[in-house]
Each structure stands twice: as structure tokens, then as C-alpha cells.
Amino acid sequence: xxxxxxxxxxxxxxxxxxxxxxxxxxxxxxxxxxxxxxxxxxxxxxxxxxxxxxxxxxxxxxxxxxxxxxxxxxxxxxxxxxxxxxxxxxxxxxxxxxxxxxxxxxxxxxxxxxxxxxxxxxxxxxxxxxxxxxxxxxxxxxxxxxxxxxxxxxxxxxxxxxxxxxxxxxxxxxxxxxxxxxxxxxxxxxxxxxxxxxxxxxxxxxxxxxxxxxxxxxxxxxxxxxxxxxxxxxxxxxxxxxxxxxxxxxxxxxxxxxxxxxxxxxxxxxxxxxxxxxxxxxxxxxxxxxxxxxxxxxxxxxxxxxxxxxxxxxxxxxxxxxxxxxxxxxxxxxxxxxxxxxxxxxxxxxxxxxxxxx
Amino acid sequence: xxxxxxxxxxxxxxxxxxxxxxxxxxxxxxxxxxxxxxxxxxxxxxxxxxxxxxxxxxxxxxxxxxxxxxxxxxxxxxxxxxxxxxxxxxxxxxxxxxxxxxxxxxxxxxxxxxxxxxxxxxxxxxxxxxxxxxxxxxxxxxxxxxxxxxxxxxxxxxxxxxxxxxxxxxxxxxxxxxxxxxxxxxxxxxxxxxxxxxxxxxxxxxxxxxxxxxxxxxxxxxxxxxxxxxxxxxxxxxxxxxxxxxxxxxxxxxxxxxxxxxxxxxxxxxxxxxxxxxxxxxxxxxxxxxxxxxxxxxxxxxxxxxxxxxxxxxxxxxxxxxxxxxxxxxxxxxxxxxxxxxxxxxxxxxxxxxxxxx
Numbered sequence: 001x002x003x004x005x006x007x008x009x010x011x012x013x014x015x016x017x018x019x020x021x022x023x024x025x026x027x028x029x030x031x032x033x034x035x036x037x038x039x040x041x042x043x044x045x046x047x048x049x050x051x052x053x054x055x056x057x058x059x060x061x062x063x064x065x066x067x068x069x070x071x072x073x074x075x076x077x078x079x080x081x082x083x084x085x086x087x088x089x090x091x092x093x094x095x096x097x098x099x100x101x102x103x104x105x106x107x108x109x110x111x112x113x114x115x116x117x118x119x120x121x122x123x124x125x126x127x128x129x130x131x132x133x134x135x136x137x138x139x140x141x142x143x144x145x146x147x148x149x150x151x152x153x154x155x156x157x158x159x160x161x162x163x164x165x166x167x168x169x170x171x172x173x174x175x176x177x178x179x180x181x182x183x184x185x186x187x188x189x190x191x192x193x194x195x196x197x198x199x200x201x202x203x204x205x206x207x208x209x210x211x212x213x214x215x216x217x218x219x220x221x222x223x224x225x226x227x228x229x230x231x232x233x234x235x236x237x238x239x240x241x242x243x244x245x246x247x248x249x250x251x252x253x254x255x256x257x258x259x260x261x262x263x264x265x266x267x268x269x270x271x272x273x274x275x276x277x278x279x280x281x282x283x284x285x286x287x288x289x290x291x292x293x294x295x296x297x298x299x300x301x302x303x304x305x306x307x308x309x310x311x312x313x314x315x316x317x318x319x320x321x322x323x324x325x326x327x328x329x330x331x332x333x334x335x336x337x338x339x340x341x342x343x344x345x346x347x348x349x350x351x352x353x354x355x356x357x358x
Numbered sequence: 359x360x361x362x363x364x365x366x367x368x369x370x371x372x373x374x375x376x377x378x379x380x381x382x383x384x385x386x387x388x389x390x391x392x393x394x395x396x397x398x399x400x401x402x403x404x405x406x407x408x409x410x411x412x413x414x415x416x417x418x419x420x421x422x423x424x425x426x427x428x429x430x431x432x433x434x435x436x437x438x439x440x441x442x443x444x445x446x447x448x449x450x451x452x453x454x455x456x457x458x459x460x461x462x463x464x465x466x467x468x469x470x471x472x473x474x475x476x477x478x479x480x481x482x483x484x485x486x487x488x489x490x491x492x493x494x495x496x497x498x499x500x501x502x503x504x505x506x507x508x509x510x511x512x513x514x515x516x517x518x519x520x521x522x523x524x525x526x527x528x529x530x531x532x533x534x535x536x537x538x539x540x541x542x543x544x545x546x547x548x549x550x551x552x553x554x555x556x557x558x559x560x561x562x563x564x565x566x567x568x569x570x571x572x573x574x575x576x577x578x579x580x581x582x583x584x585x586x587x588x589x590x591x592x593x594x595x596x597x598x599x600x601x602x603x604x605x606x607x608x609x610x611x612x613x614x615x616x617x618x619x620x621x622x623x624x625x626x627x628x629x630x631x632x633x634x635x636x637x638x639x640x641x642x643x644x645x646x647x648x649x650x651x652x653x654x655x656x657x658x659x660x661x662x663x664x665x666x667x668x669x670x671x672x673x674x675x676x677x678x679x680x681x682x683x684x685x686x687x688x689x690x691x692x693x694x695x696x697x698x699x700x701x702x703x704x705x706x707x708x709x710x711x712x713x714x715x716x
Binding site for chain 2 (some may be wrong): 075078121152196204205209213219220221227229231232239240242249250257258259262263264265266267281284285288303
């Protein structure tokens with residue numbers, strides 16, 4: 001095994017995921033569908049009237065209005081979105097960590113000597129309690145083994161297959177169903193207003209790119225994430241292929257987010273959406289630009305329809321998508337807008353009103 | 359000084375640039391403007407009729423025609439272009455290497471102790487013959503010193519200033535005037551046909567992004583190049599800034615080109631344009647995809663209007679943009695199209711016919 005740093009998902013994600021694994025097996029009641037009172041012409045129908053919705057609308061109006069001092073030229077219109085906890089559910093554990101754990105049997109089939117080697121032995125045992133106790137270096141070994149040493153084509157195929165088969169335990173739905181309807185509306189509204197929408201995620205760039213276009217309407221080239229190197233090689237017929245290497249190029253979390261934005265986009269965003277301490281630097285970077293800049297943070301304060309965690313505002317503490325009191329203080333002092341899932345979102349998921357059976 | 363690998367320009371570029379510095383001082387006659395016989399509706403008016411022009415037109419027709427078996431969905435339409443020698447002049451030396459040499463006095467003013475240290479002492483002496491003899495590690499020191507340890511904002515400002523002031527010695531024009539009119543037409547034609555056009559260059563990503571939008575109509579987020587890490591920091595007022603670090607993330611040359619395409623775009627291109635051995639892997643990678651794929655190489659065989667170098671087809675050998683006989687053999691065997699600058703291009707530069715004084 002190559003004992004290198006984690007590849008394809010940020011270090012924070014790993015630590016967090018590990019600590020919360022035991023919560024995985026619980027299945028709770030689904031959220032109840034809520035009535036939709038759609039205002040004609042309202043591009044954000046899943047949002048309740050309030051400061052969050054108004055901040056989005058005001059930002060769009062002032063930046064696309066040619067007569068406004070805040071007018072932004074179309075080519076400069078860049079909006080960035082964290083993914084986990086901002087566009088889709090991140091609790092109790094990141095979907096990509098589930099993918100990696102689920103991939104261990106396939107890796108062990110390819111390399112049978114791993115069956116008797118930790119941490120693979122523990123993962124193969126299926127003992128959730130033991131899995132949850134794995135050390136950070138152990139989980140890194142699992143990520144390296146499951147996310148690298150595979151061609152980019154094989155990886156795409158495997159992730160696609162997994163996404164079709166895997167189910168979130170609470171809603172018993174594909175993970176890609178657990179995207180926030182209000183955020184889909186924001187993505188669409190910004191795109192309709194000439195904004196290029198990007199995902200800037202601590203998750204694996206290659207992982208998210210597999211489904212981003214279908215799920216969010218965001219093409220792979222507009223997904224910035226934690227990324228490893230690849231290596232070009234040729235098969236016996238001389239055909240080139242790329243293999244995912246265990247070498248980290250971009251840890252797209254915290255300071256890595258503005259760094260990743262510079263590397264992959266090369267422009268400062270005008271709008272940034274996040275939900276945790278990992279997004280703080282991205283919002284600071286966005287806010288340091290001139291003119292109107294939209295900085296928003298989703299606060300998970302809705303245990304009934306989704307999850308409640310902070311520890312800001314006295315919500316339960318968590319290592320997955322931590323929203324600290326210090327982050328809330330910074331948001332207040334810098335005029336960032338906090339989105340209360342409970343107060344601001346009429347509906348959380350598209351499936352709440354689509355009538356499809358679970 | 360930080361003695362690390364080169365940052366912001368590929369290793370091949372450095373070696374090549376160094377070897378050809380002596381040629382810099384010669385100023386030759388300008389190319390003569392040629393008459394334009396524009397066919398109505400012709401989107402490639404600077405191209406002579408021939409297999410190269412036809413290959414481009416056929417490719418576009420077959421990939422945008424919904425009834426064609428080669429039809430490509432709009433979101434999949436990606437075209438990649440090498441820059442140096444493909445979109446603009448690379449002889450006698452890459453523009454970015456000139457920038458780095460020209461920046462040495464400013465760096466020495468900031469760090470006066472460098473005045474007496476090699477290779478800075480030699481560069482400051484202005485002795486071209488001595489500069490041309492600098493070793494590879496010496497030139498790397500110059501690139502690290504001039505391309506890193508500076509904020510991204512300062513770097514952009516400095517490159518902009520330099521581009522306005524610097525002149526190519528042969529045509530006595532800004533480097534950004536030395537772009538090929540036929541290739542601008544290809545870029546526009548492909549974009550008009552729904553293709554997203556990217557630059558994939560061994561040159562510095564941050565360097566090319568400064569002018570790509572204005573010069574080529576290619577936005578910064580569609581420039582893939584040799585790239586170094588940046589580091590987020592804060593000034594005394596708490597404002598974030600990014601500093602360019604002497605740590606190489608992507609050496610975007612040869613195998614680094616498909617690797618860079620995977621990292622920054624995440625899709626296989628349908629069209630790829632290059633001119634040298636550094637582009638070979640990019641064309642192979644493009645050609646390994648299914649359906650119609652356009653692979654083209656510019657051959658510099660026009661010493662009168664631009665430069666002539668190979669050594670393919672018995673043209674003079676060069677270390678800047680080498681087009682080897684082996685590359686020509688591969689092009690022939692794989693059905694790549696070679697663009698003869700002399701035969702295929704009616705006009706090389708826009709300024710040949712714009713009537714502006716030099």
C-alpha cells in the first residue's frame with residue numbers, strides 16, 4: 001500500500017466521517033411534503049419570503065442591471081457553491097466516504113492479500129462499531145486504495161454504478177435525490193441571470209464530476225474539488241489511458257478553496273455559498289472583491305425535515321459540516337447572510353412533492 | 359533562493375528558450391500583406407482551399423449535424439489549443455521567458471543581495487551571449503524568482519504592464535499582435551458551432567490568463583497551463599490575498615497535457631491543435647476517443663512570413679517547438695492533419711492587412 005496523504009477527499013471530511021459512522025444504520029421518518037404557494041414569476045418558489053431570499057434577489061438585480069453601479073459584466077459572473085451540506089445532505093456521513101467503504105470488497109478481490117491486512121480486514125468484517133473506531137491513517141489507506149490505482153474511465157464507471165445502487169439509510173433513496181430544491185432554484189436563477197455556476201467542494205473532484213451535470217446542471221469542467229494527480233500510460237495496442245495516482249494536488253478545503261478557485265477558475269467569484277468552517281475562506285475571498293458580492297451560509301437547524309447541527313446557535317455539535325459560533329460571529333460582522341433551513345426553505349427536497357413512492 | 363523545480367513554464371520551454379536567446383537581437387523585414395479573396399459565408403477566409411481547411415469544415419459539419427452518426431452533444435464540444443507556435447509566435451524564444459528576464463531588475467531592486475549573485479548578476483549585465491549560456495538550474499532560479507513570491511494581483515498587474523510595453527524584435531510589435539489570424543478564425547468558427555475553446559499550454563497558466571480573453575476570446579477559466587501552488591494569507595486589515603508559491607502542481611507539457619485536461623476540464627476533447635512534440639500526447643488522447651475527432655499540427659515552413667523549423671521535412675532543427683520526423687510519421691499513420699503555414703494560410707497575422715503603422 002502506498003502510505004500517502006488522502007486523495008480525493010479533504011482531510012477534514014475524513015476525520016468527520018469516521019467519527020459519525022455509527023449513526024448510519026438509523027432510518028427515520030421521511031420529511032413531510034409541504035404545500036407550495038408559488039408566486040407567478042418567482043424564480044425561488046421553495047423559499048419563504050425573508051432576508052435570505054431577498055439577499056439573493058437583490059444581488060441578482062443589482063449585478064445584472066446595466067444602470068447599476070454594481071453591474072457585473074457577463075464574463076465576470078462567477079458563483080461558487082460548496083457541495084456537502086450546501087447542495088445536498090452531508091449527514092450522518094459524506095456520500096463519498098460510503099462509496100469508499102463500499103468499494104473495499106472489490107479492491108480486496110483484486111488484491112486478495114489485503115483481506116488479512118488492517119484496516120481492510122475490519123471493513124470487510126462489516127462490523128460498523130469497529131469501522132467507526134478506525135484511525136485517521138487507517139481511513140487514509142482505505143481512501144487511497146479505493147480512489148487511486150484505477151483508470152479514470154474505470155473510476156467513472158464504478159461511481160456511476162454505485163450511485164445507482166446505493167441508498168441513503170434515512171430516506172431510502174439514491175444519494176443524488178438528497179439535493180436541496182431551494183439551492184437548485186438558486187443555481188438555475190443565477191444561470192438564467194448569466195452566472196456561471198461552479199461547485200467548489202472538499203469532496204473528490206473526480207467523484208462529483210460523475211453526476212454534477214445530471215444532478216445540478218453543472219458540467220464537469222465547472223467542478224473544483226480535492227484532486228489528485230493522474231499518470232498517462234498506454235495499453236498494448238498503444239491506446240493512452242490515465243491512472244489515478246496517490247499524489248494530492250489540491251486539498252480543496254478551507255484555504256484550499258480560494259487556492260482551488262485561483263487554480264481552476266482564475267477569477268474571484270461574485271457569489272459564494274457554503275455551510276461550514278471549511279467554506280469560511282471562500283466567503284472571505286469572495287467578499288474581499290469590489291462591488292456587490294453575495295456571501296451565504298446554510299444553517300442546518302431543521303432536525304425534522306433534514307438535520308440540526310452547529311454548534312452555532314446552541315445546535316448539536318458535529319464534526320461533519322461544523323458551523324461554529326465563531327463562524328456565525330464572522331458572518332454577522334461581515335454581513336454574510338445565514339440561511340435558516342427551517343425558516344427560509346418552504347421545501348427541502350424535490351421528492352417531497354413529486355408523488356413518487358420511496 | 360528556493361531551489362525548486364521550475365514554476366509557471368514547462369521544463370522543455372526553458373531548455374529551448376535558453377538555447378535560442380542569441381537569435382533575439384536580429385530584426386528582419388516584416389511580412390508582406392497578402393490580398394484577401396473572401397468567399398461569402400466563408401468562416402475561414404485566411405485559409406487557402408486544401409486538405410487542412412477542409413478537415414476543419416468537415417469536422418464541424420459532421421459533429422453539429424443532428425442526423426450524423428458523429429453528432430456531438432453541445433455540452434461535450436470541447437476543443438483544445440496549444441498556444442506557443444499554435445496560436446502565436448514562439449520563435450526565437452517564448453514571450454514568457456522574455457518576461458522573466460525583463461523582470462529580473464525589479465526582483466533585484468526588491469532583494470538587493472541578488473545583484474551580486476548568479477545568475478541574476480549575469481542577467482542584470484545585459485550581456486546576451488552570457489545570458490544564453492546560463493545553465494538550466496540557473497534559468498530555473500530566474501523563473502522561480504520572477505514568477506513566485508508575488509501576490510496573484512501584483513503578478514497580473516506586472517504582466518499587463520509588460521505586455522503593453524514589450525516589443526517583439528522582428529516585427530517591433532506587442533507580443534499579443536503576433537497571433538495567427540487563421541487560428542483566430544478557427545477559434546471563432548468552433549465557438550460559433552457550439553464548441554468551448556480551451557488553451558492547453560506548457561506556458562504559465564497565470565501568465566496566459568492575463569491576456570487570453572482579450573486576445574483570443576478565451577476566458578481565464580478556459581486556460582490550462584503549467585501551474586504552481588498559491589498560498590492564502592491575510593494583510594494587517596484582515597484582507598485575504600494569494601501568493602504564488604515555488605511549488606509545481608502541473609507541468610502542462612507532453613503527458614502533462616492530457617493529465618492537465620483531466621484535472622482542469624474533466625472531458626476528452628473532440629478537437630486538438632498543436633505544433634510540436636509537446637502536443638503529441640494531447641493529440642493521442644483526443645484521438646483515442648470515439649467518433650469524429652479533429653487532430654491538427656501546425657508546421658512552421660514559412661521563413662518569409664514567420665519562421666521555418668522542424669526538423670521534420672528537412673526544415674532547420676530547433677529546440678523551440680520541435681516538430682520531429684517521428685511526429686510527422688505518427689501524424690501520417692494516425693490520420694492527423696498537418697497545417698502548412700506556407701501553403702494553407704493566405705495570411706499569417708491580422709496586422710498584415712490592417713493598415714496600421716508598425
